[in-house]
Amino acid sequence: MTRIAICGAGGRMGRALIAAVHAAEGVQLSAAIERNGSEFLGQDAGELAGVGRLGVSITDDLAQVDFDVAIDFTAPAATIIHAGVCQRLGRGLVIGTTGLNAEQKAELAALSAEQAMVYSGNYSVGVNVSLKMLELAAKAFGDSVDIDVLEAHHRHKVDAPSGTALMMGEAVASALGRNLDEVAVYARHGHTGARERQQIGFQTLRGGDTVGDHTVFFFGEGERVEVRHVATNRANFATGAVRSARWLASDKTAQTPALYSMQDVLGLS
Ligand SMILES: NC(=O)C1=CN([C@@H]2O[C@H](COP(=O)(O)OP(=O)(O)OC[C@H]3O[C@@H](n4cnc5c(N)ncnc54)[C@H](OP(=O)(O)O)[C@@H]3O)[C@@H](O)[C@H]2O)C=CC1
């Protein structure tokens, strides 16, 4: 039985993760972590997640609890702290937090060179299959189309564009041999001039309770292809993250320290 610690237990994803661990075979919730000073400290994790009492109280220090693999959906600074704890303790970590800056990504790369971790901006199987479809479309169209990414999320989301939109842009850019940092255009306003073919544009919508909606447009002459993924609840992200935790604990590949992706977990890489 793999013992799982959930970091960010009181959040939207944290609660979905507690429910997913509770429902899954071969894993058991052993700890639930929230921010120091959080209103959720001391509460039972199962009751908070709506799955009934689990006998796991929410605490505020990952370094002080028992676990085999941690799952972190918090905020970038907290994720880096939790990655440091997992590296020191020799425990696996599954990370879902988006919006990491370049320095935080480099820290994660260094820590995962010593302790196996999984990072993905999206743990749904559907999005990861979509990434393969995007590669295929990009290779087939080459430079004959204009490509833009449109994403929509709930009003509480703090980072833009979404981690998923960036992964989609990266999949397309790399299939086309483009450097995303050089060709990305984040929204357009004013006298922009005509669009350049090499650009990959990102457009962001925020509102209501939208769980996650991503469309990549391949605009050609006389035709248009749209690859769209719509998440209608958070369970698909949570079950994918729990699947990644089980993979970290049991798959032979994961015994070698590295920063793995959900594509690795699904055998798609
Ligand atoms: N990869 C994927 O598949 C997905 C990724 N995400 C990403 O996951 C992250 C969380 O999303 P969501 O659940 O909606 O956000 P929430 O704000 O609902 O949840 C984040 C939780 O983490 C807590 N937290 C903050 N700092 C710490 C800390 N130091 N220790 C422990 N807990 C902490 C927050 O507490 P407080 O509110 O008190 O600060 C909050 O309860 C985002 O980056 C989001 O983009 C979301 C869905 C899917």
Ligand SMILES: O=C(O)C1=N[C@H](C(=O)O)C[C@H](O)C1
């Ligand atoms: O914040 C969210 O909610 C989500 N974040 C992830 C992202 O940034 O892509 C994944 C999902 O779309 C939900």
